[in-house]
Amino acid sequence: MWLENWDELSPAEKFNARFDDWTSPPGAQFASPAIARAYTERVRLFRDAIQLNKPTRVPLHFFSGFYAIRYAGLTVEEAMYDYEKLGAAMKQFNADFMPDALASAMTAGPAKAFELLDLKLYRWPRHGVPPTAPFQYVEAEYMRADEYDLLLADPTNYFLRYYLPRIFGNLAPWQKLAALTDLTEWPLMGSALVALGNPEVQAAFEKLLAAGCAALEWMKACGAINSAIVNALGLVPLTSGFSKAPFDTLGDTLRGTRPIMVDKFHQPQKIIAACERLTPLAVEMAVRAANGARKPIVLIPLHKGADGFMSEKDFKTFYWTSLKQTILGIVAEGVVPMMFVEGGYNSRLDIIADPDIPKGTTLWMFDKTDLKAVKKRFGGWACFGGNVPVSLLATGTPKQVEEYVRRLIDEVAPDGGFILSTGAVVDDARPENLRAMIETGRAYGVYQ
Amino acid sequence: MTDELVAAIVEMRDGDALALTKQRLDDDANPLTILDECRAAMEIVGKRFEVGEYFLPELILAGEMMKQIAAQVKPRLQSPSAAQKRAKVIIGTVQGDIHDIGKDIVALMLDINGFEVHDLGVDVPPEKFVEQIAILQPQVVALSGLLTIIFDSMKETIAAIQAAGLRERVKIMIGGGTVDEQVRGYVGADAYGKDAIAAVALAKAWEHDHVA
Numbered sequence: 137m138w139l140e141n142w143d144e145l146s147p148a149e150k151f152n153a154r155f156d157d158w159t160s161p162p163g164a165q166f167a168s169p170a171i172a173r174a175y176t177e178r179v180r181l182f183r184d185a186i187q188l189n190k191p192t193r194v195p196l197h198f199f200s201g202f203y204a205i206r207y208a209g210l211t212v213e214e215a216m217y218d219y220e221k222l223g224a225a226m227k228q229f230n231a232d233f234m235p236d237a238l239a240s241a242m243t244a245g246p247a248k249a250f251e252l253l254d255l256k257l258y259r260w261p262r263h264g265v266p267p268t269a270p271f272q273y274v275e276a277e278y279m280r281a282d283e284y285d286l287l288l289a290d291p292t293n294y295f296l297r298y299y300l301p302r303i304f305g306n307l308a309p310w311q312k313l314a315a316l317t318d319l320t321e322w323p324l325m326g327s328a329l330v331a332l333g334n335p336e337v338q339a340a341f342e343k344l345l346a347a348g349c350a351a352l353e354w355m356k357a358c359g360a361i362n363s364a365i366v367n368a369l370g371l372v373p374l375t376s377g378f379s380k381a382p383f384d385t386l387g388d389t390l391r392g393t394r395p396i397m398v399d400k401f402h403q404p405q406k407i408i409a410a411c412e413r414l415t416p417l418a419v420e421m422a423v424r425a426a427n428g429a430r431k432p433i434v435l436i437p438l439h440k441g442a443d444g445f446m447s448e449k450d451f452k453t454f455y456w457t458s459l460k461q462t463i464l465g466i467v468a469e470g471v472v473p474m475m476f477v478e479g480g481y482n483s484r485l486d487i488i489a490d491p492d493i494p495k496g497t498t499l500w501m502f503d504k505t506d507l508k509a510v511k512k513r514f515g516g517w518a519c520f521g522g523n524v525p526v527s528l529l530a531t532g533t534p535k536q537v538e539e540y541v542r543r544l545i546d547e548v549a550p551d552g553g554f555i556l557s558t559g560a561v562v563d564d565a566r567p568e569n570l571r572a573m574i575e576t577g578r579a580y581g582v583y584q
Numbered sequence: 585m586t587d588e589l590v591a592a593i594v595e596m597r598d599g600d601a602l603a604l605t606k607q608r609l610d611d612d613a614n615p616l617t618i619l620d621e622c623r624a625a626m627e628i629v630g631k632r633f634e635v636g637e638y639f640l641p642e643l644i645l646a647g648e649m650m651k652q653i654a655a656q657v658k659p660r661l662q663s664p665s666a667a668q669k670r671a672k673v674i675i676g677t678v679q680g681d682i683h684d685i686g687k688d689i690v691a692l693m694l695d696i697n698g699f700e701v702h703d704l705g706v707d708v709p710p711e712k713f714v715e716q717i718a719i720l721q722p723q724v725v726a727l728s729g730l731l732t733i734i735f736d737s738m739k740e741t742i743a744a745i746q747a748a749g750l751r752e753r754v755k756i757m758i759g760g761g762t763v764d765e766q767v768r769g770y771v772g773a774d775a776y777g778k779d780a781i782a783a784v785a786l787a788k789a790w791e792h793d794h795v796a
């Protein structure tokens with residue numbers, strides 16, 4: 137860590153150290169002192185909102201999907217494969233809309249790396265969908281119903297030898313690998329290494345190394361694009377990375393939507409045990425992201441715990457228990473988890489507004505949940521935002537958007553602790569509508 | 585006897601439900617009564633969903649049970665079930681979208697309520713809807729979709745139905761994820777339904793509307 141006495145700091149001290157560091161980012165070269173000030177002020181907006189103080193104005197955010205590149209006239213394919221075009225598009229979009237939180241170049245992802253590995257988990261342009269379509273998740277039982285015990289025994293081993301060979305066509309030979317935990321004693325180590333000599337396994341490693349290079353190239357390109365925008369415009373790169381609710385890792389990625397629901401009847405205890413097992417991994421993923429990018433906020437999208445997905449009782453048992461531990465683990469490191477609460481959470485509010493989570497340490501962005509009800513429970517406890525419908529941005533008029541945003545601000549923003557944002561990821565919008573959202577927030581969201 | 589199968593389905597004991605079905609078929613029970621019991625059980629499941637006692641997992645498991653029981657029973661059926669069906673409904677997730685959980689729930693609830701449901705699946709192109717409407721002549725068309733980028737797909741689908749001269753013969757409802765009343769206006773559907781229960785209510789209200 138960048139502070140020597142890091143381990144001695146309390147969660148609140150870590151929080152402050154992270155936010156201070158974010159406020160004056162090492163290596164930033166702002167275009168002018170005015171831009172540097174604008175950056176600092178924007179960080180202050182988010183920090184105040186999160187700590188439940190009244191900022192000078194409501195911070196402006198939206199969940200940036202593929203709209204930014206569409207706006208600039210790029211196809212998704214171009215954004216994924218041509219970093220120069222991507223850079224120009226992101227610069228244009230951010231300069232034209234000026235949200236407080238930067239729309240990042242990284243959304244498009246390192247398609248070349250995925251191509252080298254023959255990723256099966258998604259389809260994307262050149263790989264099964266038209267050039268204009270965003271990537272699409274291919275749902276399947278990448279983990280089988282009878283494999284919970286393997287996952288529980290050693291998640292990393294399970295990923296190496298079962299999950300990764302299934303999702304990456306070119307890593308299929310990894311099924312042959314021995315468990316790396318075999319590498320302990322002289323007589324055991326030899327046989328543990330043998331599979332690594334297999335030509336197919338070696339070819340798989342070569343692909344992986346090449347994919348690593350492609351990912352690094354992507355990271356450098358996107359890093360340079362983002363820095364250039366931040367330096368020129370003073371926008372704030374809001375999140376440092378991702379983590380997941382343990383139940384969603386199981387339900388989204390490993391088992392799939394339908395199978396996880398059937399598992400709830402056939403092997404409920406295994407789900408609970410797996411969520412527990414995945415919790416420290418989820419915490420570590422978040423903290424590592426925050427440390428690596430030196431930015432305190434980590435995004436956690438919530439998928440399969442929404443209203444209707446299970447009863448309240450099951451929500452507590454299967455979803456919330458491990459998510460709460462994940463949140464507490466992240467907060468203890470002074471990192472701010474930003475929950476993207478997809479769908480409706482109207483029946484969950486009393487559960488998630490949990491007094492065990494220290495106030496002013498978390499951030500909750502809602503989709504279809506009634507924000508007035510959120511305000512009642514979250515006021516004085518945690519920062520929240522979101523809710524501007526993407527359907528309105530895609531099909532409405534600027535006037536409608538303006539009215540919506542004004543009403544939202546009137547109803548839930550007055551005491552601070554609120555961030556203006558969309559309810560879902562923006563892949564499609566009328567530019568005048570997105571502009572109306574941001575500009576209404578900028579003008580009407582000023583605190584007296 | 586008969587209550588046992590109904591209870592197994594309603595209580596989500598899928599193993600028991602399948603074993604009972606198998607045993608009953610082995611004992612030469614009338615396959616039609618088995619299907620009647622399934623229907624009775626599904627009505628209870630549907631009611632519990634409506635009142636908020638059951639949720640997605642129960643509907644999904646119940647749907648699975650129906651599929652598996654039907655697979656066991658179908659080979660024994662002499663003639664297709666003669667049960668009186670209500671109006672015909674064509675349902676599908678529109679082109680560009682593969683979300684099907686919501687659509688399946690809507691289809692299941694319509695089916696439980698006695699509608700004759702034809703499910704065209706996911707990522708369904710406009711031509712397919714048009715073709716199937718011409719063949720099946722449904723009273724109701726239900727379009728599902730969760731992504732904002734499919735608003736235009738819905739619009740194109742409805743335009744294609746119009747262009748084929750079939751628009752006046754069907755009532756069209758839309759729903760799913762980010763779809764709302766605003767989108768209904770944009771795509772030109774007759775109604776937006778916020779959930780499966782709304783879908784059933786709409787279909788019921790519409791089924792006698794149309795004399796083609």
Ligand code: B12
Nearest residue numbers: 273479682683684685686728731732759760761777779780
């Ligand atoms: C589960 C899920 C998935 C699963 C789908 C599994 C499956 N077999 O369907 C997987 C993981 C595959 C998936 C993939 C993707 N998803 Co998704 N997904 C969800 C999630 C979490 C839940 C959707 C769901 O099943 N809800 C439960 C069902 C029961 O609800 P429902 O569909 O709304 O249906 C109810 C009502 O709407 C209504 N209804 C539905 N259809 C109809 C039709 C009629 C006629 C009527 C009257 C009513 C009606 O009745 C239903 C029952 O009450 C939502 C977020 C959320 N919580 O809503 C995101 C969400 C829909 N997904 C989203 C995205 C972006 C994607 C991906 C593009 C992600 C990616 N980049 O890969 C892909 C898209 C792939 C594609 N081309 O379709 C976004 C869409 C945002 C946007 N701007 O468009 C959402 C909203 C998440 C978000 N907040 O950003 N997803």
